[in-house]
Amino acid sequence: MKKEISICNITAKQGQKAQGFINILDTETKMPITIINGQKEGKTVLITAGVHGCEYPGIRTAIELSQEIDPKEVSGNIIIVHLVNMEGFEQRRAAVMPQDNKNILRVFPGDKNGTISDKIAHVITTELISKADYYFDIHGGDLHEELIPHIYYPAKAKKEVVNKCKEIAKHFNVGYYAPSNNINGTFTSAAVNQDVPSLLIERGGCGLCQEEEVNLYKDDMLNILSLLNMIEYKRCHKDFTPEEIKYAIYLDAVKDGCWTCFVDAGQSVKKGDKLGVISDYFGNIIDTYYAEFDSTILYNTVAYSVPKGSSLVAYGRV
Incomplete structure (x- = not known):
């Protein structure tokens, strides 16, 4: 682990937390992030939320985790993007980035010369995923969606990467985990192109941001960080053993x-x-x-x- 970790204009020294906005290349678009540089050596985990701006449980989970995790109790690094699609959040636009009407989830690994969604994906790929040992893209069911909590894993990645993803998925408090056969897309691109074990988690929906769902989400994410030996945590809830779709x-x-x-x-x-x-x-x-x-x-x-x-x-x- 490095003494300090920098992403764009934000730097966190060992045992410290740094927060702020990173700009998307040559645009005025920004993303709020937290860098938690642990006191001890360990893995680097990337968590992104708000790829879809109206999926509120994931967004609130990311914000609260960034507040509550103490870097002095962390081994490794945790990078949290609170809100990938700020404009969609502010305008209450489901699924897409308002400026170009694209679904960011469909344009990874991105393009620095493309539209704003392509540029966001490019920055996440080159500046964030490239630093990660594991990647979790947390969603919340959009304004128009009702869902049962479940997980997608990248079925087209290398066998050893797929196996790591499936093993981690089994530790979530959700009903099901299912294969994603896409080559690109947020988490699949990370796993397929960069061999970073990655999962997309769904919990919530219908434009609701219920405290119970957020607490279950935080419990899941803290449990996974504990599983990766990055923090000490005893999980609060475990109602389901996920089944594979x-x-x-x-x-x-x-x-x-x-x-x-x-x-x-x-x-x-x-x-x-x-x-x-x-x-x-x-x-x-x-x-x-x-x-x-x-x-x-x-x-x-x-x-x-x-x-x-x-x-x-x-x-x-x-």
């Missing part, structure tokens, strides 16, 4: 319309069960969606409005 289907709207969902997050469904329908603006049903196999609902859209290409429901089988 072997196969999942993610349904998107093929047309604009009005969505009526017939299932809830966490619900078990049978093959052939009706999941929901899309109607046109005169009330005529234009699409109907059915479960292709017995499964559990991971998340569903609760919004009535669904633009073409937007997510509707995801379900998976153990």
Whole structure:
């Protein structure tokens, strides 16, 4: 471990904590971060929140962790980005970065010559992930989403990286962990391109920021830091032993319309069960969606409005 760790214009000396905003290349866009430089040698963990600006439980979790963790009790380094998409947060824009209308989660590893979302991804990749031994991207279910707490791991990374990810996922207090077969994207890009074991965690939804969910989230993250021998912590909650989702289907709207969902997050469904329908603006049903196999609902859209290409429901089988 270095005596000090610097990210852009922020430096934390050994045994100290430093906080501030880092600028995104040549733009006026900023991200609030905390660098915790531990008193002892150890691993470096990166935690990012607010890739989607309205996923509040993850954002509040990151902010509170940055306040509560004492660097003198840490072995290694913890880098916390409280809020990746500040503009989306301030404007209450679900899923996308307002300036370019892109989903930051879909543009990693980024491009320094691209639009603002590409530049944000580039900075996270080159300035933050490059320093990390482990990466956790914490989400919170967006304004239009209801979900059961679950985790995604990067299935296309090297076998040893995948195995590390799956082993860590088992220690979270969530119902399920599922493979992500994307090559790019926030956490998958880190694992596939830089061999950094990475997980994307989902907890919360519907624009709510409930204290109980935040406390469960903090308990999970502190437990994982303890598992990595970075802090001493005795976990407060453990209600679930996660099960692995072997196969999942993610349904998107093929047309604009009005969505009526017939299932809830966490619900078990049978093959052939009706999941929901899309109607046109005169009330005529234009699409109907059915479960292709017995499964559990991971998340569903609760919004009535669904633009073409937007997510509707995801379900998976153990």
